[in-house]
Amino acid sequence: MSNFSYRQCGFRFWLLSLSLLFFQLPRSKAAVPPAGGVPKEESARITAEAIQVDRAPKLDGTLDDPLWQTAKPITEFRQREPAEGDAPTEKTEVRILYSRHSVYFGIHCYDSEPSRIIATELRRDVSQDLDDHFEILIDSNHNRRGAYVFEVNPLGTQNDGLIVEEQGDSNGGDFDRGWDGVWTSEARVTPDGWTATVEIPFTTLNFTHSSEVVWGLNFKRFIRRKNEEDLWSAYRRTFGITKVSEAGELQGIKDIGSGRLFIVKPYGLARYDKQTAQNPKFPLTGGLDIKYGLSSNLVLNLTGNTDFADAEVDLQPFNLTPFKIFIPEKRQFFLENAGIFNFNLGDGDQLFFSRQIGIDPVTGQQVPINGGARLTGTFGRTELGFMDVDTRSSGPNPYGNYLVARLKESLWAGSYIGVMGIDKRSGNLQDPFNQTGGVDTRLIFFKDWFVDAHMSETRSPGNPSGASDLGATLTYRSNWLDGVFERRKTGLNFNPEVGFVQRVDSDETYGDLTFKVRPKTAGIRELQFEGFLLHAPDTHGGVSTQEWQNTFRADFNNGAYTDDDLVDVFTQRITTPFHIYKNVFISNGVYNFTRHQFTYGSGQDRRFTYNFFERFGGYYGGTLNEFRVQVNYRPTAKFSVSASETWDRFRLPVSNGNFSVVLASLQGNYSFSRFLTFSSLIQMDTSNTQAVSANLRLRYNYRPDSDLYIIYNVGTQFASIAPANPPQVRETRFAVKFTYSFFP
DSSP, X not given: OHHHHHHHHHHHHHHHHXXXXXXXXXXXXXXSOOTTSOOHHHHTSOEEEOEEOSSOOOOSSSOOSGGGGGSOOBOOOXXXXXXXXXXXXXXXXXXXXXXXXXXXXXXXXXXXXXXXXXXXXXXXXXXXXXXXXXXXXXXXXXXXXXXXXXXXXXXXXXXXXXXXTTBOXXXXXXXXXXOOOOOEEEEEEETXXXXXXXXXXXXXXXXXXXXXXXXXXEEEEEEGGGTEEEESSOOSTTTOTTOGGGOEEEEOOOSBXXXXXXXXXXXXXXXEEEETTSOOBOXXXXXXXXXXXXXXXXXXXXXXXXXXTTSOOOOOOOOOSSSOOOOOOOOHHHHTTGGGGOOEEETXXXXXXXXXXXXOTTTOOBOOEEEEEEEEEEETTEEEEXXXXXXXXXXXXXXXXXXXXXXXXXXXXXXXXXXXXXXXXXXXXXXXXXXXXXXXXEEEETTTEEEEEEEEEEEOTTOOSOOEEEEEEEEEEOSSEEEEEEEEEEOTTOOOTXXXXXXXXXXXXXXXXXXXXXXXXXXXXXXXXXXXXXXXXXXXXXXXXXXXXXXXXXXETTSOEEEEEEEEEXXXXXXXXXXXXXXXXXXXXXXXXXXXXXXXXXXXXXXXXXXXXXXXXXXXXXXXXXXXXXXXXXXXXXXXXXXXXXXXXXXXXXXXXXXXXXXXXXXXXXXXXXXXXXXXXXXXXXXXXXXXXXXXXXXXXXXXXXXXXXXXXXXXXXXXOOSXXXXXXXXXXXXXXXXXXXXX
């Protein structure tokens, strides 16, 4: 035990030393104009001015209050889609006011056909991609690396999040929705379009007292029926609103009051919980979350007896591969500022994967969290993230403690060099510790060339060799060509237990080219032709994984699309019998097979939308036909329903190899108002002997950042990420959760 303690203390001292080293690095003065004038790129940056007012304007969704007319309207929008750089087809005006404690935005989205404005979403924190909407980006630190984003639709519905290191979310959205802020919004559809009013307190931005303020600022308007995207700045097709370094500037704010962030959020929970083969439990418990702004650039989050009863349930997957399956994080404590902890290894692998904390990766069962602390933000030109989480023993899971440290030093716009260290302690006597360290960098040249590189290593009991991962990627992006070339070598014993890695013992070469053309053909926006090659033998040169593919895609002006794999050729070696279904296993060996895919999605400008997917061909010595269809119907702003079904038909040359698996789901949502919503999810999975699960949730957002939840769940809340399809532990749970945010 003494040796274990020495290793742990040594590793944590190493993390602290790295932190001190980064803080002592020379700070770049790139943001300070040199003698002789402002740099050329600074002088070209567009600016807006905020006007001070003694009182808040009327925030009823209209611009009738005379105060709005004191501000000069911002009108210089340009198209990003479909015609890059052209004038928008509809006019947009934004006015900005501020008082001592808040900033206000008055938005007027003119529309020549107001009856065709699409506004169907009343639920907060839900994607508004199927609606007309407007986004406000605020880089309050003016570091041109990250920003807050506030989104509103013509119903006044709110969505918000963060951009970190100029990255959106993992699904291609504009921002990571894990962050929730306190702000107010109202909107109205008018005879000439729609208008919205937004108030954002300085406390939400964690912006402390200042006498002279310059913010990074950008706006985006999306017109759903035209599939048109208009931006104030960063309107190049390869940029978009996530390109914070290309945002404009907001000037004129001065002599404001303190905006230090300080939120205390306790919760109370009453629950009935019955798991398979266990007696029911009736816990009555509570906990506390605290969010405090140590400075305008640093935020401390504390959590005690953390609960995730209100987190969305996972859509149950069926894993068709011998690798782990990636499932996005949905728990609020881990979602907020999650981008700071991102350390990309390539192929979707991550050095840190938060679902390894507090969720059993095989069964999907929750592991109770005693508490945790997280410090995130910037210190000069250094971006930092520290997290410490403690879990208690539960079933087969021993107690654990997880320390994560992430530091990034800014170089130039979008470029950085960073380090990460992860220290896991466990009550498992066979695996008492796991340590991970890595160095990475991103370098951007000429705005279109990207170089990403990393070195990482793990340490486990016995110090096995081959515990490293080394890789580099060169990426080029333009309007007509995207190219990626990657080299990566992963050792046999590389084992980041708090990360996500699909395969080890791999010496990978990957190349991808995508050609894009925009023909002047009615209805067609863009055609894409892609080809890639993946060659990944093991580290001794033996056959392991290989794939090459040719793909054709077409995007249409109304949002419809087709995505077709003309040919997808696989070579895969199985070294451990692969469990695919009940008592069916794919035996060891080298398999060669070819598959084909056809996908079509309907236009997104209708209340009824659908998409279907068909993939067929060889599969590990046999055949597999996959068919999926999904339909969505939004008859009113209050009600929406979606249904999906996936049918996998296997014909394998093994005992009991002819079988089918069906996955189906039915989701319904009813919004009594923007603040009271009911959602339901019914799922069926015939690969499980108990095939039906259900989740019913009523949410009442009775005041900003304060909610009452009533939840009923049968099945599994969090899905397994294991490489096979292990049996899931089912539960029946009824919970009432009450949260209340206040500002001391």
